[in-house]
Amino acid sequence: MTQCAEVTAIETGTRFAVIGAGVVGLCAALQAQRTGFHVTLIDSNEPGKSTSYGNAGYLATEVIDPLGTPDVLRAAPKLWLNPKGPICTPLKYATKAAPWYWRFLKASQAEPAQRGTQMIHQLNQAAVEAWRRTLSDIGAEHLLIKGGHLVVWENTKGLEEADRLIEKMRGYNIACEQVTGHALEQLEPELSASLSHAVFFPDIHRLSDPYQVCHALFNAFIQRGGDFITARVTALKPEQDQVNVDLMRNDGLTSTLRFDQVSVCGGVWSKSLLQQVGLDVPLEAERGYHVTFPDDQTRIHHTILSADRKLVLSPLGAGLRAVGMSEIGGVELPPIKKRFQVLREHTKGLLPKLFEKPDLKSSEWMGHRPSLPDSLPVIDQHPSFPRLSFAFGHQHLGITQAAITAELLMDKIQQKPETIPLDALRVDRF
Template sequence: MENNTQSPTLDNKKPETTSSFAVVGAGVVGLCVALEAQRRGHKVTLIDDKAPGKSTSSGNAGYLATEIIDPLGTPEVLRSAPKLWLNPKGPICTPIRYITKAAPWYWRFIKAAQPDQAQRGTEMIHQLNKESVGAWKRTLTDIGAEALLIKGGHLVVWENPDKRDEASKLIEKMHSYDISCELVDGNNLALLEPELSQTLSHAVFFPEIHRLSDPYDVCKALFDAFIKRGGSFISARVNAIQPYEDSIRLVTTQQTETFDRVSICAGAWSKTLLEQVGIHVPLEAERGYHVTFPNDKTRIHHTILSADRKLVLSPLDAGLRAVGMSEIGGLDLPPIKKRYQVLREHTKGLLPKLFDNPNLQSSEWMGHRPSLPDSLPVIDQHPLYSRLSFAFGHQHLGITQAAISAELLLEKIEMRPTRIPMEALRVDRF
């Protein structure tokens, strides 16, 4: 049963259980699920063929984007999509070799972007985001790593002074959802961020936004706590899932094991695993890129989203990171190299002094966001085999929603009241 009743906190008594619980996928969502299952008394094994936190989770901007409440597909996005697509330096692209494969996903995306469905998506994302910071505080406090969560504030900036109405509309919408923000003009923006280009016209400031010190460091802290508490890690790929009424068998590249419960949290790699158990979801790998400048994290004090350039700048412990691009491109194609240059050009437009250094160092990365056409994750159990559960498909909000997703999933598995309704997050909704 699902309702809006607040669920127990971490301080409540753990249930009596010795059940074995496997989590497939050691990204940030899988790590949060593994820890939450441990807290609930389960004996947990984490399985991934990649090092924990080293895949998609390591490369994001690291901020809890609770102000991003709209799905990726909205009527406004559909209207602007052709212009964005035709811009060679724009944020949207589909590799030529993948267009045919991407077409069915885009068709579902267009349908999900219709006004009524998009609004329902906004309401659901807002509910998840509203709970996300509290869940992260509980998670990190529980493992003694609360210092990794920073209340740093966030800026959405515009270069074109003719777009002040966009800022006003954003503020009006945010206030309608009780999200704190305010308009900042160019002069005050320069006080907040002196290194930003003087050509910036105005911004919207979100004072309550939090960020992680570094996404990989947080994943490492989660994994270290999981191991110290008796968790096991198997470095292997899961080749087959065999569900039974009283157990779930996993066949991996290393061994075959049987567990009382299994949760699939494998991000963009979840789709093929679900197909083995009769579930077909329109999950696509939405490729994102970043360029990190390791010696320049102190150039900015807040996370910054450029409304014009569609990229995020983030001051992480790993360095100043520029994150952007949205490519429905699958899991196998190599990165498009020119995307890194576009990110550098956009970064220079916002932080010109950064490029005065003739010895400027930087690194490049491309990862795979797990995206569903309606921009909502799956947090659910198999309709026939309740011992098999799922948490994946968080698109751009994996870091934001990881901790709350873990809490919701364990609430659902243990048939406790969930703190928000979860009908929209069913695995069979497609």
């Protein structure tokens, strides 16, 4: 990516800083530019290279339930005890994770979980059109693909589960249908012949590749006069008429910049910044893993979720990507290497022909999803300093909800009427 010269001051225009150059921060920076702000984007890493980089890339608008529901709680012990299952907590982090899990249990009860479903559904309903507006604006609408999505089962015992899923989806006006046998084979010829049935979502979209999209967003931001500073934010000092941002650049130099508006879009790394401004948010790093097979991006035609194995397969520009696992494990611990092997085993169970190649190449990656106990993001302003705003905590739906989040955030900053009620997404709701 091309990086512009670092700046120490902005002399003209209303000065707006976005902290965090992941997909949410990039969308927010572009939306702020469209609104008329002079925008500076700040991150210690290359834009799009942290959590956003490893996403499956599909806009999961059919995923409307929070991570915690009564059904999930009933299934959790079995999933947790399965050594090849999708859930675990590194033992070294178990004590630190306990308060988050306590809040998660409370948020998983029937009433709060249903409220969460309603909120997620509202955001997801608006997600695709927001992405269409965002990408069309920068001449990159070709990066949004209507590819369809399959949820697959390997055993006829899952037929009732598929029926319940279809019934629920239709209750939310989400198009889907059950497919079996020859119809399933026509949709995905290389899927394992042992599959029993699937639910097909014809209207699901995906991005061509998460990093490619971040690259396009960043280049458009720079071309429109945006500034990018490679630095770590060490302190936020909000005042009534400005926000001071202390920076430490990668060369060790420090500085303080002053902005009229600042939005914190730093994913899981937002937590420490919020603590500095009197906000204690139960934000945790939910570690996710992927394995990408770079020469096999055309092996499947749709995104595929295995209901049994709890992983997603996605055909991206970078290759065939297998994404899964859910670990509340912080940002310091190294990956659990056996998790990559589990992803490969699950991928082989679904796409056995892939592993017939004697020289099959693959790459491994682990990232940190910013997760709150109720699975809802924060889209809000500081209760005492409205010039400081926030957009983070999207958990598994960061790619899905990034563009609509940016629009909602800018509307809130400009005090426009809410198109989606945001009370459930307050920063002080905990």
